[in-house]
Ligand SMILES: Cc1cc2nc3c(=O)[nH]c(=O)nc-3n(C[C@H](O)[C@H](O)[C@H](O)COP(=O)(O)OP(=O)(O)OC[C@H]3O[C@@H](n4cnc5c(N)ncnc54)[C@H](O)[C@@H]3O)c2cc1C
């Protein structure tokens with residue numbers, strides 16, 4: 001079972017305690033955006049076999065949203081961090097680099 | 110069918126006489142069902158993925174369009190993806206017209222598939238029943254039944270008494286979710302999933318096509334924006350046209366070809382019980398409680414479970430889904446509470462936003478994609494291959510028109526999230 005550490009209340013929560021919220025760090029496009037940007041925002045998800053960044057909610061705990069870096073192939077968790085972050089913090093990037101040298105995800109590496 | 114292997118590989122027909130002949134000589138004369146050739150330098154068409162859909166595409170390229178210089182390249186073993194992992198439910202009671210056309214074409218091809226392929230795929234049109242266990246579901250299925258009537262798909266809404274008559278082991282007075290009726294498709298059913306892949310592989314091989322297993326396509330080679338070939342773990346191979354038919358790995362392959370798809374991949378699970386005596390001779394799907402069940406010829410109860418709610422490529426899925434699925438089914442089928450479950454497995458399903466597939470040209474010239482069947486593409490195997498072959502041979506097909514990968518940009522969804530209901 002997938003276990004994630006909630007960065008707010010510090011609980012190591014089982015996945016049955018969590019709700020997944022899809023891809024993290026989405027750039028939102030609205031009225032006035034190009035068709036391509038709007039389509040990308042609404043439908044084109046990252047679907048990597050490897051390093052991935054996601055939104056999760058500690059639904060049956062403190063109820064707060066947070067972000068997680070995870071490997072979709074091994075289910076390894078590299079780290080979790082607060083939802084207010086606009087990009088993955090350095091310590092999470094370092095944790096990924098230690099295990100997946102040369103990783104990239106969208107504009108991050 | 111003409112064989113390009115010469116006499117050694119010309120496929121002898123399976124028949125009752127063949128069984129008698131082989132019985133008389135201790136079964137020493139059976140041929141290999143398909144060849145394992147060395148890859149050529151170039152093919153007219155390369156199909157990536159020897160699942161049912163890839164093999165069916167190749168089969169109809171040969172049968173309907175005479176294109177036989179074809180290779181089907183598979184990184185594992187043929188049928189080892191979702192084709193060999195699904196719960197084999199076949200039905201065509203979808204809501205939207207483009208889906209009904211494609212799924213009903215497919216269902217009708219299953220009716221004669223064993224004869225067409227000279228291979229017993231054990232198509233069993235035993236009837237598929239989708240239970241209505243809330244008022245909303247009753248209304249939803251009445252609507253589907255009316256839509257199906259207009260589409261020429263034979264379904265009807267039946268009452269709880271008829272449900273009980275068809276499925277005596279069901280508890281129609283469940284405390285939380287009583288059975289209020291069902292959408293019934295008498296010519297839906299099941300087929301042997303492996304046999305579908307094997308039958309197509311044998312027929313493709315017999316037409317001179319190359320089924321190349323244990324070979325991964327690692328890159329798509331282009332000149333300008335046109336495909337010229339692929340790199341594989343056994344070296345480069347050239348082609349004029351490329352069909353990507355890799356289900357859960359569609360996102361990975363699209364990236365290798367240089368475009369993006371509106372697809373997310375997640376594990377879907379199934380499980381089977383110990384074999385028991387025949388107790389249920391139709392397929393039952395219970396969408397509200399999220400479970401579905403049929404009985405295999407061996408007597409095992411075949412049970413479909415849930416999809417993980419997050420992206421993953423592990424072919425197993427989270428364990429708690431099994432508990433949820435079985436807990437729900439026990440309420441509707443109390444007798445299964447004593448059953449031991451034998452095995453559980455998972456496959457990686459490719460989900461689109463509108464729960465409908467993609468059969469489409471791509472931003473790369475000469476590259477076509479067939480994916481997004483998600484939790485329910487086994488039933489579509491022959492129809493998908495038929496339509497994809499026409500798309501690849503002619504550049505367009507009436508069956509695939511609405512299923513373009515560009516429909517999302519235009520907001521032209523084929524919304525089947527209700528008809529798709531549960532994973533099936
Ligand atoms: C548990 C479960 C239950 C299901 N139940 C049903 C059901 O009851 N009814 C129904 O209609 N559908 C059902 N489905 C869905 C159905 O199984 C699929 O939609 C369908 O089988 C997809 O077939 P395919 O040929 O497209 O994919 P697959 O059979 O997955 O074939 C794709 C192939 O591509 C290969 N591949 C991937 N990448 C590469 C590469 N780079 N190079 C070479 N080869 C590659 C893979 O190894 C694989 O063999 C179920 C699925 C699951 C997982």
Ligand SMILES: [Zn+2]
Nearest residue numbers: 006009058062
């Ligand atoms: Zn918390």
